[in-house]
Amino acid sequence: MKLLYKTAARNILRNSRRSLMTGSAVAAGAIAMLLFGGFVLYIFSGLETINVQRVGHLSVFRNGYFLFGSGNPAAYGIDDYKRVMQLIAQDELIRPRLNVLTPTQSLVGIAGNFSDGNEASKTFLGVGVIPSARDRMRQWDEHSTGNTFKPDHRLSDEDETRGLIGVGMARILGLCGPLELRACPPAPARTGDTPQARPREDLVGLAQLDATVATGEPTAPHLELLGATAGGAPNVVSLSVAGAESQGVRELDDNYIAMHLGLAQQLVYGRGEHKVTGIVLQLHRTEDLPVVRTRLQKLIADNHLDLEVRDFLDLSPFYVQVRAMFGAIFIFIALVMGVIVLFAVVNTMTMNVMERINEIGTIRAMGVRRGGVRMQFILEGALIGAIGASVGALFAFGVAALVNYAGLTWIPPGNSSPTPFKVDVLNHPLLVASTWIVLTMVAMAAAVIPANRAARLSVVDALRHV
Amino acid sequence: MVPVGTVRFAFMVPNSTGDDAMSPLALPLATTTNTRAVRLDDAAKTYRTGDVEVPALRGISIDIPYHRFSMVIGASGSGKSTLLNLIGCIDTPTRGTVEVCGEAVGELDDDGLADFRARNIGFIFQTFSLVPVLSAYENVEYPLVLVGTPEAERRRRTNEVLDAVGLSAHANRRPNELSGGQRQRVAIARALVKAPQIVLADEPTANLDSETGAAIIELMHRVQTQSRTTFVFATHDPQLMSAADEIFVIRDGMLIEHRHPGSRQ
Numbered sequence: 001m002k003l004l005y006k007t008a009a010r011n012i013l014r015n016s017r018r019s020l021m022t023g024s025a026v027a028a029g030a031i032a033m034l035l036f037g038g039f040v041l042y043i044f045s046g047l048e049t050i051n052v053q054r055v056g057h058l059s060v061f062r063n064g065y066f067l068f069g070s071g072n073p074a075a076y077g078i079d080d081y082k083r084v085m086q087l088i089a090q091d092e093l094i095r096p097r098l099n100v101l102t103p104t105q106s107l108v109g110i111a112g113n114f115s116d117g118n119e120a121s122k123t124f125l126g127v128g129v130i131p132s133a134r135d136r137m138r139q140w141d142e143h144s145t146g147n148t149f150k151p152d153h154r155l156s157d158e159d160e161t162r163g164l165i166g167v168g169m170a171r172i173l174g175l176c177g178p179l180e181l182r183a184c185p186p187a188p189a190r191t192g193d194t195p196q197a198r199p200r201e202d203l204v205g206l207a208q209l210d211a212t213v214a215t216g217e218p219t220a221p222h223l224e225l226l227g228a229t230a231g232g233a234p235n236v237v238s239l240s241v242a243g244a245e246s247q248g249v250r251e252l253d254d255n256y257i258a259m260h261l262g263l264a265q266q267l268v269y270g271r272g273e274h275k276v277t278g279i280v281l282q283l284h285r286t287e288d289l290p291v292v293r294t295r296l297q298k299l300i301a302d303n304h305l306d307l308e309v310r311d312f313l314d315l316s317p318f319y320v321q322v323r324a325m326f327g328a329i330f331i332f333i334a335l336v337m338g339v340i341v342l343f344a345v346v347n348t349m350t351m352n353v354m355e356r357i358n359e360i361g362t363i364r365a366m367g368v369r370r371g372g373v374r375m376q377f378i379l380e381g382a383l384i385g386a387i388g389a390s391v392g393a394l395f396a397f398g399v400a401a402l403v404n405y406a407g408l409t410w411i412p413p414g415n416s417s418p419t420p421f422k423v424d425v426l427n428h429p430l431l432v433a434s435t436w437i438v439l440t441m442v443a444m445a446a447a448v449i450p451a452n453r454a455a456r457l458s459v460v461d462a463l464r465h466v
Numbered sequence: 467m468v469p470v471g472t473v474r475f476a477f478m479v480p481n482s483t484g485d486d487a488m489s490p491l492a493l494p495l496a497t498t499t500n501t502r503a504v505r506l507d508d509a510a511k512t513y514r515t516g517d518v519e520v521p522a523l524r525g526i527s528i529d530i531p532y533h534r535f536s537m538v539i540g541a542s543g544s545g546k547s548t549l550l551n552l553i554g555c556i557d558t559p560t561r562g563t564v565e566v567c568g569e570a571v572g573e574l575d576d577d578g579l580a581d582f583r584a585r586n587i588g589f590i591f592q593t594f595s596l597v598p599v600l601s602a603y604e605n606v607e608y609p610l611v612l613v614g615t616p617e618a619e620r621r622r623r624t625n626e627v628l629d630a631v632g633l634s635a636h637a638n639r640r641p642n643e644l645s646g647g648q649r650q651r652v653a654i655a656r657a658l659v660k661a662p663q664i665v666l667a668d669e670p671t672a673n674l675d676s677e678t679g680a681a682i683i684e685l686m687h688r689v690q691t692q693s694r695t696t697f698v699f700a701t702h703d704p705q706l707m708s709a710a711d712e713i714f715v716i717r718d719g720m721l722i723e724h725r726h727p728g729s730r731q
Contacts, residue, residue, distance in 0.1 A: 010600070365554065460556055
């Protein structure tokens with residue numbers, strides 16, 4: 001075998017220019033696959049981070065909420081949710097894996113801005129959170145993407161009246177000025193009263209009464225939130241708008257309100273039992289998700305709870321779609337590169353065989369079997385592939401380091417703020433190894449046809465060949 | 467202690483330090499149990515080119531004893547090389563039988579023939595046919611690798627044979643760094659290193675000038691005498707013919723004469 005490797009290696013150097021060109025094709029394939037793969041994996045890490053920061057790894061809902069609850073969240077509240085949280089928090093398998101355990105309340109309703117002569121209102125999708133838990137969740141960065149958030153003091157555990165809204169909602173409700181938002185145009189001047197613009201006195205009165213009772217003299221912009229309680233009665237709360245932040249997706253941005261859990265519960269449940277629509281678990285590591293999910297399901301079953309468990313992939317179909325799309329693009333690029341490498345190696349090895357027919361006859365006469373000749377050329381193809389892929393990997397490391405050093409940023413789909421543009425190759429040894437193996441195997445496979453041709457040569461004909 | 471299959475002779479051959487300097491020759495000794503190295507019985511070979519059949523051998527029956535310096539001579543196209551190909555087990559007859567070293571080679575499959583060649587037959591080609599990416603040493607060592615000789619034994623035998631053909635100093639050179647005569651000496655060393663029963667040489671001096679050719683003939687003759695390997699040549703070279711124990715004359719694919727110019731046992 002040593003002689004076989006030695007001969008193969010030296011034959012590669014025999015026509016160094018041809019081998020260089022072929023090796024370059026393999027290296028180019030490796031560079032393309034690794035850089036794109038590294039970029040894609042970084043995107044995956046970034047999207048996973050964003051989603052886990054938003055919705056955690058796992059959410060516990062009342063059965064049916066995930067499929068039917070978004071239209072009427074109040075009807076799917078979890079009874080005695082604090083006991084359920086306690087059950088989860090005290091579980092010995094889950095506890096060490098748990099980073100954040102927090103309740104959330106989803107809600108829908110109508111938000112209105114009736115202050116300072118405004119009469120704007122629109123439907124909203126709201127979420128009630130524990131602000132400190134939200135801050136901790138937004139610190140999660142298992143993959144070291146650098147995409148974390150500083151604690152958001154606009155929301156506070158102590159002040160239940162504060163909330164954040166989407167920039168789109170601020171624009172629609174005429175809050176761009178009071179919130180001093182940039183790139184947020186004011187509403188066009190009204191040309192006259194229309195049926196839609198008439199003040200809704202009942203709503204305005206309720207809101208003013210509620211605002212006075214709840215907050216005394218408001219200083220920040222306020223929104224009046226009208227919703228239906230779980231019992232079906234109308235209810236109004238006043239939200240002190242502490243700020244606005246873009247949600248990335250326009251539909252969400254135009255409808256989004258985040259508020260303190262207490263305020264959300266007050267609106268949805270009124271004086272009744274305060275429930276939540278979800279209990280969110282954020283883990284230290286994503287790889288623990290299956291274990292914790294299984295454990296949660298067991299806990300639910302053992303305690304006869306009417307609950308279900310969903311992971312962040314269920315809650316973020318966009319993330320799954322982006323993964324699938326980039327995965328398909330990566331496979332397409334890999335296929336194109338594989339075909340290029342295949343043809344380059346086939347061409348080179350065919351020429352090598354043609355040039356070495358007499359040599360093939362000689363070694364066959366000396367007693368090398370057909371399989372030995374075949375192995376010789378396949379090994380040469382594999383070596384070209386291996387060397388090309390190794391050199392390509394080194395280049396890819398260098399280019400990735402340069403790109404990462406440049407500190408580029410971009411706004412990924414569904415995101416509202418710039419995130420670092422990175423090509424994460426070194427942290428994904430599986431990508432490097434699989435690219436190397438695939439390209440080497442392709443080069444090896446490409447050598448099979450010429451190698452078979454060499455092995456099938458008649459010894460006499462090969463020796464006669466000039 | 468001399469290993470089995472190896473014999474040391476006091477003959478002097480050109481050594482690695484220069485063509486004039488001499489060193490003791492140590493060569494592997496071919497050992498046999500039969501008396502007949504080659505037997506062809508009505509062996510015929512016909513090549514087909516499209517619809518045209520071209521008979522290269524028309525039914526030859528010959529016996530070649532062991533330990534002889536035998537020549538096959540004839541004009542170009544007479545069938546010399548085809549006969550050597552049959553003896554060398556790199557071609558099969560279309561009719562008749564070929565027996566080499568007591569083995570009916572027609573019964574062997576392709577891998578069996580390859581293994582048989584690796585063990586029993588050494589080749590010396592007109593164009594030297596060395597593996598260009600291997601050094602002289604590695605070219606000579608190659609046949610030993612094929613038969614699985616242990617590394618230490620390979621090293622010893624390769625060095626001995628290279629020394630015997632006077633190329634120790636050039637052991638690390640590639641074929642393109644050697645002269646024609648040196649290349650043919652490497653080829654001879656390669657053919658002999660595994661102590662084959664038979665060495666087949668197809669016009670081994672055709673690409674050499676007369677002086678170098680004479681030196682090569684002298685070397686092969688000496689080697690044959692010492693190692694008692696059976697040499698079978700196909701040649702036009704009168705110098706080579708003068709050294710022959712037996713001469714088979716081929717014309718139009720048929721044996722027309724069998725001479726014994728100088729029988730040596």
